[in-house]
Amino acid sequence: MTEIPEHLLKRSQQARSAAGGEPGAAVAPVTPSAAAATGEATVEPAEPADKAVRTEAAPIGPPPVQPDSPVVVAYKGRRKIPVWAMLTLSILPVWAFMYVRALQPPIVEASGPLGEGAKVFNQCSSCHGSSGEGGVGYAFKDGSVLVTFPHIEDQLRWVKFGSDAYIAAGIEIAGDPNRPGGAHVAGTTGVMPAAGLGLGLTDAEILAVVCHERYDLGGAAPAGVEYVKWCSEDSEIFLALEAGTTTFANVHVQFEGVMQIGEAPRAGTSANG
Numbered sequence: 001m002t003e004i005p006e007h008l009l010k011r012s013q014q015a016r017s018a019a020g021g022e023p024g025a026a027v028a029p030v031t032p033s034a035a036a037a038t039g040e041a042t043v044e045p046a047e048p049a050d051k052a053v054r055t056e057a058a059p060i061g062p063p064p065v066q067p068d069s070p071v072v073v074a075y076k077g078r079r080k081i082p083v084w085a086m087l088t089l090s091i092l093p094v095w096a097f098m099y100v101r102a103l104q105p106p107i108v109e110a111s112g113p114l115g116e117g118a119k120v121f122n123q124c125s126s127c128h129g130s131s132g133e134g135g136v137g138y139a140f141k142d143g144s145v146l147v148t149f150p151h152i153e154d155q156l157r158w159v160k161f162g163s164d165a166y167i168a169a170g171i172e173i174a175g176d177p178n179r180p181g182g183a184h185v186a187g188t189t190g191v192m193p194a195a196g197l198g199l200g201l202t203d204a205e206i207l208a209v210v211c212h213e214r215y216d217l218g219g220a221a222p223a224g225v226e227y228v229k230w231c232s233e234d235s236e237i238f239l240a241l242e243a244g245t246t247t248f249a250n251v252h253v254q255f256e257g258v259m260q261i262g263e264a265p266r267a268g269t270s271a272n273g
């Protein structure tokens with residue numbers, strides 16, 4: 001038989017007497033601590049013990065805190081990509097799309113008659129100077145071309161048909177017959193090639209280059225009725241010429257306030273004529 005150790009027996013007796021409230025001389029003073037030692041004491045130590053186990057187990061669960069390896073230190077200490085950079089990168093595809101589109105040949109309508117005319121003028125600059133300062137042909141600078149042709153229609157006709165056609169038709173003056181400083185008489189300085197036939201320009205290209213001569217080189221203010229009607233970016237006549245829905249032959253019929261350009265040389269007009 002196993003003997004119950006003396007001290008355990010004693011403790012259980014004390015516990016019983018404490019629970020039953022049995023007065024006992026030797027027991028009484030012990031009671032409070034006995035209560036602690038039995039009822040709660042059995043529980044209380046259990047808790048810390050439990051905690052102890054947990055706290056001991058804790059280090060086992062998550063990996064022990066060890067000093068990071070140099071690689072990890074470098075990784076943690078790396079420069080993070082700032083938010084703005086992320087945003088910038090995120091619009092990169094949009095930029096790429098626009099960049100590629102920008103490489104496509106420009107749409108003529110977007111640049112308008114003046115943008116187009118500056119390019120066409122490469123075919124004229126050998127005789128008139130790259131900035132319209134003149135050469136074999138007349139200068140366009142300082143409003144000279146505007147004095148010769150108060151009306152843009154007369155200039156369009158002259159450029160389209162060229163000097164030989166005027167001479168052949170017996171028409172000496174393509175521009176203003178009362179030109180201040182003297183009328184320009186066809187055949188005086190040389191041959192002006194027909195931009196229409198000789199150079200193979202379309203009516204839209206001729207309008208574009210004439211706009212360039214009047215507004216970029218001649219110095220006319222890019223405003224007013226003529227500019228809006230013929231040379232502005234949203235000139236309806238320019239767009240119609242480009243689209244082929246009108247030509248120099250019939251633009252005066254289709255658009256109001258337009259003088260006849262026609263299909264052959266005609267005498268030029270004065271500012272008020």
Ligand code: HEC
Nearest residue numbers: 123124127136137138148163184186187188189190191192
């Ligand atoms: C081969 C040389 C040559 C080329 C190229 C040339 N021109 Fe001329 N241009 C002349 C000559 C020469 C005259 C004067 C003709 C005359 O005296 O009959 C002239 C006259 C003119 C005039 C009249 C100016 C004035 O004040 O009387 C205009 C406008 C004009 N050219 C526009 C153009 C345009 C636009 C182009 C290009 C599409 C062009 N020219 C290309 C030689 C040229």
